[in-house]
Amino acid sequence: MSVRAPMLRREVQFWLFQLLGWGTWVVMLVLRDLTFVPAEYMLERIGVFLVDAAIGMILTTGLRYLYRAVWEQMVFLRIVAVVLGCWVASQTWRPLKVLITDSEFGASVDLTGYGWVSFTSMVPISMSILLIWSVLYFCIKYYQLFQHEKEKSLRSEALAHEAQLRMLRYQLNPHFLFNTLNAISTLILVQSTDQANAMVTRLSKFLRYSLEHDPLDTVDLDHELGSLNLYLDIEKVRFEERLVIKVDLAPETEKALVPSMILQPLVENSIKHAIARSEEGGTIWISAYRCDRNQLCITVADDGPGSVSHPTSIGVGLKNIRDRLQEIYGDAHKLVLSERKPKGFQVMVMIPYETK
Structure with a gap:
C-alpha cells in the first residue's frame, strides 16, 4: 500500500x-x-x-x-x-x-x-x-x-502465520526429493536409462506444480488428486506393480476445498513404511466422504505393518500435517491415527466442508 x-x-x-x-x-x-x-x-x-x-x-x-x-x-x-x-x-x-x-x-x-x-x-x-x-x-x-x-x-x-505455513509445507519437499534422487541414481547405476529419464521428467512436472501452488492455497479435492498423481507417477517407476492405489471419492467431495498438497505426505508416509518394507508391496486406499453436513473426512490407509504406536505415527510428515492443519483450521479439525483391520495403518483427516 x-x-x-x-x-x-x-x-x-x-x-x-x-x-x-x-x-x-x-x-x-x-x-x-x-x-x-x-x-x-x-x-x-x-x-x-x-x-x-x-x-x-x-x-x-x-x-x-x-x-x-x-x-x-x-x-x-x-x-x-x-x-x-x-x-x-x-x-x-x-x-x-x-x-x-x-x-x-x-x-x-x-x-x-x-x-x-x-x-x-x-x-x-x-x-x-x-x-x-x-x-x-x-x-x-x-x-x-x-x-x-x-x-x-x-x-x-x-505474516508469522503465513511464514509458519510455508515452513511446514516446504520442509516436506527435501525429504521426498532425497528419496527420488536416490532412486534415479540407482536406476542410472543399473543402466535403466529409460526409467531414469521417465522419473526425471515426472519429477520436473511435480516440482513445477509444487512451486506454482502456494501452501496457503486451498484447491478442490479433484484437483488435489491430480497433483497426487504426479507424485504417484514417480513412485510407480520405483515400485512398478508392487504399488497399488485405490481411490474412492463420494461425488459431493470432488469439489470440496482442501489445503494444497495435503495428500502427498500422507501417501508418502504409507509408501515409506508399508510398501517399501514389503517385498510383495501393498495397497494404499484413498477415500473421501462427508462425515456430516459440515465436515469432510479424508482417509489414507495401507495394508502394511504400521500401528498407532509405531514410529510412523510421529514421523516428520505426519507432524507437519498436524501442525499445518492446526495453523489453517485451529480447533476445527481432527487428525485421527488408527490401525486398519486385519492389518495396516490409516490416517483420517477431518476438516470443515467448504466449496468455492
Missing part, C-alpha cells in the same frame, strides 16, 4: 469530522433560536452562524497544525500548547464575532455569548468551544493510533 494512502485517508477523515462537528453546532444554535426568534429573522441568523462556524473551522485547522508540531514533545509541553493555542485562537475569534455582529448582515445576532454560560466564569465561550474541540481532537487521534497499532499487530501475526 502506498504511504500516501493512509495520509489521504486521515486527511479526509479530519475534514469529515470538521464538517460534521461544526455543522452539528450550527444546527444546535438554529434549533435553540427557533424557540424564541421570529421566523422572518431565521434566515439571517443561519447565515451568521454559518460564517461564524467557518471561522471556527479555520482557527481549529490552525490548532491542528500546532498540535501536530508538538505531538512528539513531552506531555507537559503538549498541554501548554493546547492552553496557549486555544487562548490565542479565542482572542482572534472574539473580535471577529464583534465585527460580524456590528455589520449590517448580522445586526440582529449576538455572537459573543450565544445566550449560554461558559463552563466557568473565567473561560469565555470561544475558549470553551476550542478547548472542547481540542479534547475531541486528541481523543480521536489517540483512538486512530490505537487502531493503527492494532492493525500492525494483526499484520505481524498474519
